[in-house]
Amino acid sequence: MIEAKNISKNFADSAALTDVSIKVKKGSIYGLVGSNGAGKTTLLKILAGVYRQDLGEVLIDNQKVFENIAIKSRTVFIPDSLYFFSQYTVQDMAKFYQRIYANWNEERYQKLKDAFRLDEHKKIQQMSKGMQRQAAFWLALSITPDFLLLDEPLDGLDPVMRQKVKNLIIQDTAAREMTVLISSHNLRELEDLCDCVGILHQGRSVVEKDLDALKSDIHKIQVAFQGDLPASIFGNKHVLYQEKRGSVLLFIIRGKKEEIIKDSYQYQPVLLDILPLTLEEIFIYEMGGIGYEIKNIIF
Numbered sequence: 001m002i003e004a005k006n007i008s009k010n011f012a013d014s015a016a017l018t019d020v021s022i023k024v025k026k027g028s029i030y031g032l033v034g035s036n037g038a039g040k041t042t043l044l045k046i047l048a049g050v051y052r053q054d055l056g057e058v059l060i061d062n063q064k065v066f067e068n069i070a071i072k073s074r075t076v077f078i079p080d081s082l083y084f085f086s087q088y089t090v091q092d093m094a095k096f097y098q099r100i101y102a103n104w105n106e107e108r109y110q111k112l113k114d115a116f117r118l119d120e121h122k123k124i125q126q127m128s129k130g131m132q133r134q135a136a137f138w139l140a141l142s143i144t145p146d147f148l149l150l151d152e153p154l155d156g157l158d159p160v161m162r163q164k165v166k167n168l169i170i171q172d173t174a175a176r177e178m179t180v181l182i183s184s185h186n187l188r189e190l191e192d193l194c195d196c197v198g199i200l201h202q203g204r205s206v207v208e209k210d211l212d213a214l215k216s217d218i219h220k221i222q223v224a225f226q227g228d229l230p231a232s233i234f235g236n237k238h239v240l241y242q243e244k245r246g247s248v249l250l251f252i253i254r255g256k257k258e259e260i261i262k263d264s265y266q267y268q269p270v271l272l273d274i275l276p277l278t279l280e281e282i283f284i285y286e287m288g289g290i291g292y293e294i295k296n297i298i299f
């Protein structure tokens with residue numbers, strides 16, 4: 001588990017983080033979303049032990065992180081600005097990591113050659129931005145870390161490579177219970193990857209949601225009836241949003257899908273459609289007024 005408890009961090013006289021808490025369960029992928037300057041990099045650097053927080057506590061596997069070599073040897077942090085030793089090739093970096101990370105997996109490194117298709121003998125600093133990012137993932141996943149911290153990791157990757165990298169992260173999380181924290185500006189980017197999403201705004205945590213529960217609990221429904229519309233179709237269910245489009249009613253409702261369908265059938269609808277909701281829509285409806293404000297910030 002990765003845990004930040006009530007973290008605050010100031011730079012000179014400005015607050016980068018104020019009382020932020022997040023919890024990333026073992027074997028899960030947590031998406032940290034926020035606009036420019038929200039505090040994502042600062043939080044990741046604190047979790048990676050690069051910065052020290054002013055207030056609060058950071059624990060990985062129940063141990064304090066700062067200057068903890070044992071935890072650092074099980075953690076990989078890919079920052080937004082990558083750094084490689086000048087003159088080093090991927091193979092040189094692999095040899096270097098092999099010496100310092102006990103969990104380096106040579107077999108995995110060899111296997112991932114096919115996924116990344118980079119020349120391991122080429123100097124990394126002479127590669128393109130996207131290729132450097134691929135090299136960072138190739139090396140990071142060969143370390144087989146228990147904890148992976150990623151700061152806007154998909155920036156600069158082409159769409160095919162983005163999907164490939166996402167799949168590799170999902171595979172490692174499922175196969176070895178790797179725990180992943182991944183930051184992004186874009187909620188849509190993380191939709192198919194994360195189990196849980198937290199939104200940071202101006203250094204504060206605005207919302208944190210478990211996606212499976214969220215997705216199974218909210219439904220978008222289109223119904224139409226012949227003749228007059230029933231006054232109340234869904235009884236006491238929590239209708240988050242309702243709109244009339246001609247003779248069709250659109251509802252966003254919280255509740256069990258089967259019950260919502262049953263309620264609708266009581267009134268013999270001439271049309272009944274359950275439509276998929278995007279994560280973006282769920283957040284907007286779920287958070288009401290704040291949702292619309294947040295929409296402008298992170299999508």
Ligand SMILES: Nc1ncnc2c1ncn2[C@@H]1O[C@H](COP(=O)(O)OP(=O)(O)OP(=O)(O)O)[C@@H](O)[C@H]1O
Nearest residue numbers: 011012015016034035036037038039040041042043
């Ligand atoms: N080393 C630093 N010195 C002074 N201020 C800093 C430093 N690092 C970050 N900050 C400030 O802390 C705040 C949060 O920055 P941070 O880089 O954590 O945001 P972010 O969410 O990662 O942004 P972005 O999406 O643009 O990368 C900003 O106001 C930034 O100016």
